[in-house]
Amino acid sequence: MSCKVQLNRLGNWAILLLLMGLSGCAKSSAPKGGKTVPPDPDPPATEKIIRVMTYNIHRGNPPGQAENVIDLEATAAVIKSQKPDLVSLNEVDVHTKRSGVSLDEAKKLGELTGMHAYFAKAMDYDGGQYGDAVLSKYPIEESFRYSLPFKVAGSEPRDIAMIKVRAEGKAILFASTHLDHLATEENRILQANTIVNDILPQLKLPLILGGDLNATPQSETIRILSQEFTAGCNGKACPLSFPYDGPDRTIDYIMISSSSDFEFKSYKAVAGATASDHLPVMAEIKLK
Numbered sequence: 001m002s003c004k005v006q007l008n009r010l011g012n013w014a015i016l017l018l019l020m021g022l023s024g025c026a027k028s029s030a031p032k033g034g035k036t037v038p039p040d041p042d043p044p045a046t047e048k049i050i051r052v053m054t055y056n057i058h059r060g061n062p063p064g065q066a067e068n069v070i071d072l073e074a075t076a077a078v079i080k081s082q083k084p085d086l087v088s089l090n091e092v093d094v095h096t097k098r099s100g101v102s103l104d105e106a107k108k109l110g111e112l113t114g115m116h117a118y119f120a121k122a123m124d125y126d127g128g129q130y131g132d133a134v135l136s137k138y139p140i141e142e143s144f145r146y147s148l149p150f151k152v153a154g155s156e157p158r159d160i161a162m163i164k165v166r167a168e169g170k171a172i173l174f175a176s177t178h179l180d181h182l183a184t185e186e187n188r189i190l191q192a193n194t195i196v197n198d199i200l201p202q203l204k205l206p207l208i209l210g211g212d213l214n215a216t217p218q219s220e221t222i223r224i225l226s227q228e229f230t231a232g233c234n235g236k237a238c239p240l241s242f243p244y245d246g247p248d249r250t251i252d253y254i255m256i257s258s259s260s261d262f263e264f265k266s267y268k269a270v271a272g273a274t275a276s277d278h279l280p281v282m283a284e285i286k287l288k
Helices: 012-028 072-082 105-113 186-202 220-225
Strands: 048-056 086-094 116-125 128-136 142-148 158-167 170-178 207-212 252-256 262-269 281-287
Touching (some): 048 072, 072 105, 086 105, 086 170, 105 128, 116 142, 128 158, 252 281
Antiparallel strands (some): 086 128, 142 158
């Protein structure tokens, strides 16, 4: 039956026949045997992955160089090579005599990498400030600084630099810290307990924590943090991160506070980086 009809010659009954005929034409295009073609499946949802780095930058002072030699361009090149969305920075100088009284290292690294920067002072040092910083591809909505306690003679003040960002549409917290460096673990145990028992319960959002914790995976410090955090190397061999030219220990970590909000997809030390005495550690984290 032809599906072409001149409507100006038809009455109402003919229009009805026309509609029935068109329906028949449509049915004739279906596959033989009465089988129907299933609709195309919906494409799989794209995973929301963020790239996170932690890096003790040693003030941008390359290994083997005099203390006043600062090469933040080399530091920035290491960071940019990994294309991180969030970066934890340790050993950051701001306006110190040793690194340059006019130099704000956190701000400069933000400029060199095209990222937003926040610095938190751990202590006054050499006419300026020394502490931790974070870099973020995402605009920083809020920033926070927490002091960490210490009691052993010869200790340095320590802190946490923390920001709130909206990563891939999800509100999260990201923080950087550098725990005590002394051989005795007493201060680090005290600082880990403060993070787990005092600071974390105050937070209303899931947290990603990065930093030089100066503690090996078997230490009491890491055992305490593992009560509430999961490291990217949890249950696996942790990548060696220090020293840069033949690493023999793990002291730099990226941790998550909630497995219901985050999932590690990859975790590694960045081999071959020579801008600092530490290797950076990189993680890909899925947002749930």
